[in-house]
Amino acid sequence: MAPADQPFSLIIFGASGDLTRRKLMPALWSLYAGRVLPEPFTIIATARTGMTDDEFRVRTRAAIGEFARTQPPSEAVWEHFAKALVYVAGDPADPGLYPRIAHALKDAEAARPGPPNRLFYCATPPSLYDDIIANLGTSGLARAAPGGFTRIIIEKPFGRDYESARALGRQLAEAFREEQVYRIDHYLGKETVQNILVFRFANGIFEPLWNRNHVAEVQLTVAESIGVETRGAYYEEAGALRDMMQNHLLQLLCLIAMEPPASFDAGPVRDEKNKVMHAIRPIDPARVQEAALRGQYAPGFVEGKRVPGYRQEKGVAPDSKTETYAALRLLVDNWRWAGVPFYLRTGKRLAKRVSEIAIRFHETPHMIFRRGPTGVEANTLVIRIQPDEGIALTVAAKTPGPDLRLGPVRLDFRYGEVFGGEPPEAYERLLLDAIHGDATLYARGDWVEKAWQLLGPVLDAWGAVEGPPLSPYEAGSWGPPEADAFIARDGGAWRRP
Numbered sequence: 001m002a003p004a005d006q007p008f009s010l011i012i013f014g015a016s017g018d019l020t021r022r023k024l025m026p027a028l029w030s031l032y033a034g035r036v037l038p039e040p041f042t043i044i045a046t047a048r049t050g051m052t053d054d055e056f057r058v059r060t061r062a063a064i065g066e067f068a069r070t071q072p073p074s075e076a077v078w079e080h081f082a083k084a085l086v087y088v089a090g091d092p093a094d095p096g097l098y099p100r101i102a103h104a105l106k107d108a109e110a111a112r113p114g115p116p117n118r119l120f121y122c123a124t125p126p127s128l129y130d131d132i133i134a135n136l137g138t139s140g141l142a143r144a145a146p147g148g149f150t151r152i153i154i155e156k157p158f159g160r161d162y163e164s165a166r167a168l169g170r171q172l173a174e175a176f177r178e179e180q181v182y183r184i185d186h187y188l189g190k191e192t193v194q195n196i197l198v199f200r201f202a203n204g205i206f207e208p209l210w211n212r213n214h215v216a217e218v219q220l221t222v223a224e225s226i227g228v229e230t231r232g233a234y235y236e237e238a239g240a241l242r243d244m245m246q247n248h249l250l251q252l253l254c255l256i257a258m259e260p261p262a263s264f265d266a267g268p269v270r271d272e273k274n275k276v277m278h279a280i281r282p283i284d285p286a287r288v289q290e291a292a293l294r295g296q297y298a299p300g301f302v303e304g305k306r307v308p309g310y311r312q313e314k315g316v317a318p319d320s321k322t323e324t325y326a327a328l329r330l331l332v333d334n335w336r337w338a339g340v341p342f343y344l345r346t347g348k349r350l351a352k353r354v355s356e357i358a359i360r361f362h363e364t365p366h367m368i369f370r371r372g373p374t375g376v377e378a379n380t381l382v383i384r385i386q387p388d389e390g391i392a393l394t395v396a397a398k399t400p401g402p403d404l405r406l407g408p409v410r411l412d413f414r415y416g417e418v419f420g421g422e423p424p425e426a427y428e429r430l431l432l433d434a435i436h437g438d439a440t441l442y443a444r445g446d447w448v449e450k451a452w453q454l455l456g457p458v459l460d461a462w463g464a465v466e467g468p469p470l471s472p473y474e475a476g477s478w479g480p481p482e483a484d485a486f487i488a489r490d491g492g493a494w495r496r497p
C-alpha cells in the first residue's frame with residue numbers, strides 16, 4: 001500500500017463549532033463520496049459540548065445536507081461513512097482529555113490494518129492552541145508512532161503580530177517537528193489560486209512577459225459585500241489587515257511574483273515564496289501613510305437595502321478604530337519586479353463580492369490607430385478567484401464599421417463553462433494534501449513570521465492612539481475616497497471589477 005493510501009485517524013478539536021459544521025465535515029464527506037479518501041479511516045471529534053457518537057452523526061448529516069457539494073446517494077453509503085465518526089467530549093485545555101483521545105485512537109487502530117497514522121486538526125478559537133499543542137506534547141500524542149505519521153493542522157490566525165507568531169512557532173517546535181505542522185490558508189486550496197502556478201509555469205507564452213519590462217502594475221483585490229455579520233466581537237480584535245491582508249493577499253502576491261520553483265513540491269515552492277517576502281521593500285515606520293491606507297464602513301445601501309455602519313454592528317464599540325478596509329502599496333525589490341507597484345486592497349461592505357488579480361501591461365510605445373469611443377485599454381490579464389472563476393485578457397480590437405477605430409475586447413475563459421459544475425471546495429483539496437503529507441499549499445512558519453514582520457510598522461501605526469486617519473466609506477461603495485488619491489499618486493486608478 002502506498003503511504004498516501006494508508007488508513008488514518010483525524011482528530012478534530014472544536015468539533016461542535018462553525019468551521020467543523022460548515023467546512024470540515026462537508027469536505028470530508030465529499031472526499032469520501034468521491035472515493036479519494038484513504039480507507040479505512042476514523043474521525044474522532046472532540047469538544048466540550050456533551051454528545052454521543054450518534055448525536056454527532058446526526059449533526060454531521062444535517063451539516064452535509066446544508067453545505068456539502070454532493071449528497072449521500074443512499075442510506076447505506078451514509079451509514080458506512082457515519083460508522084467512522086466517533087465523539088469524545090472534553091475540554092481541550094484539560095490534560096485529562098488526552099488519554100481518552102489516545103484510547104479512542106488505539107481502538108480505531110486495533111480494528112484496521114496498517115501503521116498508526118494520525119492527523120490532529122485545531123478548529124478551536126486560537127486562544128486554545130497553546131493548551132492543545134502543550135497537551136499533545138506532554139501526553140506523547142505529538143510523537144509519530146513507528147511506521148506511521150502524526151501531523152497537526154492549525155487554522156489561521158497564526159498569531160496577531162510578529163512576536164505572538166514567533167511564540168506560537170516556538171510552542172509548536174517544542175512538541176512537533178516543522179514537517180509535521182500544516183498551517184492552513186484556505187485561499188491556497190482554491191482551484192483558481194492553484195491555477196495561477198499552472199498558468200504561469202505550464203504555458204510558455206506568459207513567462208517572458210512576466211516582469212518589469214512588460215508589466216506596469218499589479219492590483220490584488222479581495223472585496224466582500226457582507227459586513228461583519230455575527231462576528232463583530234471577533235473582528236474588533238482582528239481588522240482587515242490581520243484578517244485578510246497578512247495571509248490571503250500576501251500569499252497571492254507571492255504566487256504572482258515568485259520565480260519558477262525547481263519542482264511543484266513543498267520545499268521548492270515555499271522557498272520561492274519566501275524569497276519574494278524577503279524582496280518586498282520594508283515599510284518605513286516614519287512613512288506608513290505612503291504604503292498603507294485604512295477605512296471603516298459607514299451606513300449605506302447594499303443591493304438596494306439600507307445597512308448599518310460598522311460602529312452600529314453588534315459586538316462593535318461605538319467609537320471603534322478597527323479598519324474594515326485596508327490598502328497597501330508594496331514594491332518587490334528584485335531584478336524581475338524592480339519599480340512595479342503591487343497594490344493590495346481588501347474590505348467589507350464593498351460594492352461587490354470579488355477576488356481578483358489584475359496584471360496591467362505597458363501600453364504600446366506609439367499608437368498608430370485612432371481610438372474608438374470606448375478608448376483603448378492597456379492589455380490587462382485578470383485572474384478571477386471568485387466568483388465566476390476564470391482568466392480574462394483585455395486586448396484592443398477593431399470595432400466594426402468603415403473606419404479603423406479600436407475598442408477593448410475580452411478573451412475570457414470561465415471555469416464553469418469549460419469544465420462544468422462547481423469546483424471542489426478548498427478544504428477538500430487541503431485536507432487530502434495533509435493526509436497525503438503534501439504541504440505545498442500550506443503556509444510555512446518562516447513565511448508567516450516574515451509576513452507579520454513586514455506589516456509590523458502598519459500594525460504599530462494603526463494601533464497607536466494618534467495613528468494615521470481612519471477614512472470612513474459608505475457601505476456599498478468601493479471604499480474611502482482617500483483610496484483613490486492613494487493610488488493616484490502614482491498616476492493609477494483602482495479597477496472597478
Ligand SMILES: NC(=O)c1ccc[n+]([C@@H]2O[C@H](COP(=O)([O-])OP(=O)(O)OC[C@H]3O[C@@H](n4cnc5c(N)ncnc54)[C@H](OP(=O)(O)O)[C@@H]3O)[C@@H](O)[C@H]2O)c1
Nearest residue numbers: 014016017018019020047048049123124125126155156157
Ligand atoms: N468558521 C469559519 O468559517 C472559519 C474560517 C477560517 C478560519 N477559521 C478558524 O477556525 C477556528 C475555528 O473556528 P470556528 O468558527 O469553528 O470557531 P468556534 O465555532 O467559535 O469554536 C469552535 C469550538 O471550539 C470550542 N471552544 C470555544 N471556546 C472554547 C474555550 N474557551 N475552551 C474550550 N473550547 C472552546 C467550542 O466547542 P465547545 O463549546 O463544545 O467546547 C466551539 O464549538 C478558529 O481559529 C477560526 O479563526 C474559521
